[in-house]
Amino acid sequence: MSTPFFVSAPGKVIIFGEHSAVYGKPAIAAALSLRAYLLVTPSQDPDTINLSFPDINLTHSWNKNDIPWDSIVKHINLVDNLPQTSEELVPEIVDQLGSVLADLNSSLHYTACLCFLYLYTHLCNQELAGMSFCIRSTLPIGAGLGSSASTAVCLASALAILGNRVTSASFLQTDKILKKENNDLDFIDSWSLMGEKCFHGNPSGIDNAVATHGGAVMFQRMNNPAQPSVRTSMRNFPAIKLLLTNTKVPRSTADLVGGVGKLNVEYPKTSNSILEAMEHLSNTAYQIMVRPFFGAEERKKLRELVNINHGLLVALGVSHPSLEKVKIITDTSKLGSTKLTGAGGGGCAITLVDEDVSEADIAQGIAELEKEGYECFETSLGGKGVGSLSFEDVPQELRSTVFSPEKFCAYSDRIEIEKVLSTNALEGWRYW
Structure with missing residues (x-):
């Protein structure tokens, strides 16, 4: 060629x-x-x-x-x-x-x-x-x-x-x-x-x-x-509007995984319950995501699962004040549902944006996040x-x-x- x-x-x-x-x-x-x-x-x-x-x-x-x-x-x-x-x-x-x-x-x-x-x-x-x-x-x-x-x-x-x-x-x-x-x-x-x-x-x-x-x-x-x-x-999972926020806080994936491992050893019943809840959550999300007519109701359910998943990750001790600040700002601005993504301890958070949020509201939320020194990306999930x-x-x-x-x-x-x-x-x- x-x-x-x-x-x-x-x-x-x-x-x-x-x-x-x-x-x-x-x-x-x-x-x-x-x-x-x-x-x-x-x-x-x-x-x-x-x-x-x-x-x-x-x-x-x-x-x-x-x-x-x-x-x-x-x-x-x-x-x-x-x-x-x-x-x-x-x-x-x-x-x-x-x-x-x-x-x-x-x-x-x-x-x-x-x-x-x-x-x-x-x-x-x-x-x-x-x-x-x-x-x-x-x-x-x-x-x-x-x-x-x-x-x-x-x-x-x-x-x-x-x-x-x-x-x-x-x-x-x-x-x-x-x-x-x-x-x-x-x-x-x-x-x-x-x-x-x-x-x-x-x-x-x-x-x-x-x-x-x-x-x-x-x-x-x-x-x-x-x-x-x-x-x-x-x-064929369709595109969903997403706000990606990079806190720019460095983290060690190995340390965070190790911390969860220690928790699993010290409190096995509690930790296993959290991990099993995350398993059920992923399976539920999968059943929603493969529906042939994916629409507003499915997006609403995914946002609910995003909030639950973040709470479970917080319980495992892998969040960070910077990530919680992102969640507070996006929740207060009513932009959508936010969770940390990846290892946690810093890094990035994702917000599944509500359908009825205006571009002006998104811009205002991004401005607040950028005041904290974070980097924001208006993007989409899927595609x-x-x-x-x-x-x-x-x-x-x-x-x-x-x-x-x-x-x-x-x-x-x-x-x-x-x-x-x-x-x-x-x-x-x-x-x-």
Whole structure:
């Protein structure tokens, strides 16, 4: 493919079941309308591969002939001409890639480039002409919203397109997905998980599943290591207006999980009752979310469950004064139902906004939250997963602006990116 194209994938939030998931209970994560975008354009030099990620100040280039293809290819397992994923990163391939990553002196840049080259060498080949890749994210990075997974999904889908590993995306934003099986999405999902392993070592696979499939996913990690985790996709879960508040308070997920573990040891009956209540809550939410005619009554019930879930998390000791302040402000402003999301102890809170709340009331609530030093995002929950935007599907008069690498890499913030590239701005986006 010699014409430019975009791919995009959403971030995620956990809406039900944080912490209880550690104990084998189900939890539910849903896609955000905040997304990562990747622009792919032909390089001026056909032997040069360029990667830029302005949000982390990364710009790097490789001569494609410097990649030790012969040493890498012999470790790639092909079935029906498709590369197969593995349980772990193949150490021999990581070692071979070390020779072209040696000049990187930032661990973050090294990890991002390893993810890119690991996927590139599996999904593309030496004959592919050099391309330029520019990644931008409208997600806060490092806030527990799946920014690395959305990046990995963008890379996996773009490289799968270049390597002719998947068919073209064809569904519109408004289309309901009726079929259960989708080989292209499963392929992107599995390879984005390999990308996530470059970032996180042993990820759960939930973040990239949501970023790939969109909608929402219920997941349950079995306590028995011999049993695989269970993932149930809800691809048609409709978009719900959401206010996301980043308190910017740092937290340690390990410490918070450890604190719940200690509580579970000291007060097992009480703690188990809370965890079981969270299990029932997640199962109830799932039954509501898969209803074919999801409307006002279902949204009302989800908001009620959000309030209950926050109370249960408070009982487990994982809230924080900053999160409680968010809840007080949003409750007092009557914006909707608020809970912490993720590990807690700081980080982010989500508010499922009531239908009858005006934009003026939302703006006033955001102003109060920003006075506290918090960062707010008006976004939505649910919606489509990974998608692509081809050169031909954009009106001719917009192509030079939309597909300009210089303009795309220079956008100053997420608002500029979304103004040009969101599905509201362009109707040409297609989904698998």
